[in-house]
Amino acid sequence: MIDVAETTVARRLYLACPVSLQNALVSLKGAQLHRLRYREPLYSRLCAELEESQWLTRAELQRLSLERLRRVVLWAYEQTEYYHELFDRVGFRPYSDWGPQEFRSVPLMSRDDIRKNGARMVARSVPQRKLLPCFTSGTTSSPLKIYLQSEHIVADWAQWTRFRKWCGFAVGEPRVTFNGRIFVHPDRTTPPFWRYNAAERQLLMSSFHVSRRTAQSYIDRINAYRPVHIDGYVSSLYTLTRFIHDSGASVHSPRSIATYSETLFPYQKETIRNAFRCPVHCQYGLSEGVCWAGECPDGSLHVSEEFGYFEIIKDNGTPAGEGEQGQIVGTSFHCLGMPLIRYATSDLAVASDVFCECGRGSRVVRSLEGRVLDIIVTPSGRQIPPTALTLLFDKAAVLNIRESQVAQTGPEQVVVRVVPESAFDAKDEAGIVDDLQRILGHEMAVRVELVQAIQRTKAGKFRFVAREWNG
Numbered sequence: 477m478i479d480v481a482e483t484t485v486a487r488r489l490y491l492a493c494p495v496s497l498q499n500a501l502v503s504l505k506g507a508q509l510h511r512l513r514y515r516e517p518l519y520s521r522l523c524a525e526l527e528e529s530q531w532l533t534r535a536e537l538q539r540l541s542l543e544r545l546r547r548v549v550l551w552a553y554e555q556t557e558y559y560h561e562l563f564d565r566v567g568f569r570p571y572s573d574w575g576p577q578e579f580r581s582v583p584l585m586s587r588d589d590i591r592k593n594g595a596r597m598v599a600r601s602v603p604q605r606k607l608l609p610c611f612t613s614g615t616t617s618s619p620l621k622i623y624l625q626s627e628h629i630v631a632d633w634a635q636w637t638r639f640r641k642w643c644g645f646a647v648g649e650p651r652v653t654f655n656g657r658i659f660v661h662p663d664r665t666t667p668p669f670w671r672y673n674a675a676e677r678q679l680l681m682s683s684f685h686v687s688r689r690t691a692q693s694y695i696d697r698i699n700a701y702r703p704v705h706i707d708g709y710v711s712s713l714y715t716l717t718r719f720i721h722d723s724g725a726s727v728h729s730p731r732s733i734a735t736y737s738e739t740l741f742p743y744q745k746e747t748i749r750n751a752f753r754c755p756v757h758c759q760y761g762l763s764e765g766v767c768w769a770g771e772c773p774d775g776s777l778h779v780s781e782e783f784g785y786f787e788i789i790k791d792n793g794t795p796a797g798e799g800e801q802g803q804i805v806g807t808s809f810h811c812l813g814m815p816l817i818r819y820a821t822s823d824l825a826v827a828s829d830v831f832c833e834c835g836r837g838s839r840v841v842r843s844l845e846g847r848v849l850d851i852i853v854t855p856s857g858r859q860i861p862p863t864a865l866t867l868l869f870d871k872a873a874v875l876n877i878r879e880s881q882v883a884q885t886g887p888e889q890v891v892v893r894v895v896p897e898s899a900f901d902a903k904d905e906a907g908i909v910d911d912l913q914r915i916l917g918h919e920m921a922v923r924v925e926l927v928q929a930i931q932r933t934k935a936g937k938f939r940f941v942a943r944e945w946n947g
Contacts, residue, residue: 495668495671499672502672504675505673506673506675506676506678510675510676512626513629513632513633514630514633514647515626518627522630523637526634526635526637530638530836531836532837533837534831534839535837536837537782537837537838540782541781541785542576544782544785544809545785545807545809546574548815548817549579549817550570551599551812551815552815552817553570555599555600555601555602555812555815556596556597556598556600557596558593558596558597559597562583563582566582566583568582576795580793582817582818584789584818584820585817585819585820586820590620590622590816591620594621594622594814597814597816598623598813598814599812599813599814599815602625602813608625608626608629609621609622610622610624610763610764610765612762612763612764620764622764622814623813623814625810627810627811627812628808628810628813631783631810632765632783632810635768635770639734639757639771640734642757643734643757644731644732644755644773649704649705650677650679650701650702650704651676651677651678651706651707652678652698652701652705652706652708653678653707654682654707654712655683655708656737656937659682660685664685668693668697669681669690669694670694670697679697679703681697681708683709683711683712683932684932686711686716688715688718688719692719692723692725694716695719695720695725699727699728701728702728703730704731705730705731705733705734706730706733707734707736708735708736708737709736710735710737710740710744710938711738711937711938713748714744714748715879716751717748717750717751717752718878721747721751727751729754730752730754731754732754732756732757733749733752734756734757734759735758736759736760736761737937738937739844739940740758757770757771758777758844759771760841762806762821762823764806764819764821765784765810765811766807766819766821767779767785767806767807772836773834774833776840777840777841777842777843777844778839778840779840781838783810784807784808784810785806786805786806786839787804787805787818788800788802788803788804788805788825788841789803789805789820790803795827796827797827798828799826801825801826802824802825803820803821803822803825804821804824804825805818805820806818807819823844824844824846824847825841825843825845826841827842828841846940850939850941850942850943852890852920852941853884854919854920855887855919860916865882865912865915876896876897876904877894877895877904878895878896879930880892880894880908880930880940881893881930881938881940883941883942883944884942884943884944884945885944886945887945888919888920888921889921889923890912890920890922891925892908892909892912892923892925893925893927893930894924894927895926895927895928895929895930900926905924908922908924909924
């Protein structure tokens with residue numbers, strides 16, 4: 477992704493430039509990032525290792541993962557004040573012959589832990605000049621500053637390279653990207669809503685400007701550019717596919733599509749696949765860089781055992797078994813400047829013990845379920861995940877809904893925000909209430925609110941379920 481301007485003043489200057497100059501600046505930034513992401517010889521070495529290791533058996537990958545985890549844990553204990561004190565306090569002995577069960581005695585790390593102790597997590601022997609600050613807010617919009625290293629970034633893009641091969645796409649082939657970076661003025665109402673990164677043959681399309689009103693202009697540009705691959709936010713792609721379905725517009729069919737940053741629900745995947753007439757793959761990762769997963773050609777979401785230690789942990793602290801839901805907890809193997817150990821991501825997933833027919837030995841995740849903050853909690857304590865509420869979108873064509881969001885605004889109150897089609901009426905509204913109450917029961921009041929648009933996060937992401945009450 478391209479973040480052209482890193483300060484407010486620079487961003488204002490960039491947005492004041494003509495489009496031609498903005499394209500040049502985007503390409504310049506793209507070239508800088510390309511050198512950082514694909515630094516040789518490390519990049520080629522990691523890619524070669526990943527090509528080989530994907531065919532290891534599950535037992536071999538587990539041994540590799542545990543070996544790398546032990547190195548990171550020992551490094552953190554010897555290099556940082558924070559982990560030295562933490563491990564001693566909980567009785568965890570990094571020098572012993574410990575395994576996964578003993579490792580779970582290390583408490584989960586929260587974002588608040590990093591805010592309070594970030595400086596004490598930085599490794600003593602890593603020079604400050606080699607630490608790259610990274611800012612992430614997640615869905616909580618609560619800023620978090622961590623430090624990465626260039627080696628970690630190269631490792632991340634080596635993962636992307638392997639994943640893109642699974643998608644049938646190679647680095648350097650033309651692609652279109654929808655993301656939350658601001659490279660088009662927010663107030664712009666006419667095309668172009670895109671800029672070109674010549675360094676990577678990447679057409680960047682603004683997620684902030686995608687709507688039914690602008691959809692045809694995006695489709696026309698995709699048709700003219702004819703990308704081999706499209707990647708980006710689910711919500712942007714889904715908006716375009718709804719428009720294609722309703723209008724009968726014709727769109728170029730790329731070799732593949734990959735989604736990230738937002739949960740890809742099954743009905744969305746099918747709708748996008750049908751509209752663009754190509755496979756759709758999802759990817760899972762975080763700015764914090766603690767874990768990685770990608771969907772193989774056979775449709776399974778594979779954990780990257782080589783990148784980080786990936787756990788799915790239930791509320792009681794034990795690992796989730798086959799078919800059980802838990803929180804994703806990650807430990808990065810590549811960021812030694814500021815190790816993050818047992819970082820609680822707030823993302824929910826359903827674990828699986830199955831082996832994928834593709835022959836890759838890594839574990840697979842049955843499904844991604846959204847985030848902890850995207851769960852409706854009823855007065856009786858029931859937790860309703862977003863996947864149980866997708867019926868609103870499943871029935872969108874019947875209910876005349878263009879877009880919707882389910883928000884818990886109080887302990888006993890749910891508001892369904894609906895961007896209606898012109899034919900939306902009282903019968904459709906009653907259908908929404910009835911469907912939701914079949915899931916939530918009558919312990920919660922359901923109200924429908926008609927709106928012109930669903931508000932996105934600051935990063936341009938769409939939240940299908942939003943818990944706006946945290947009592």
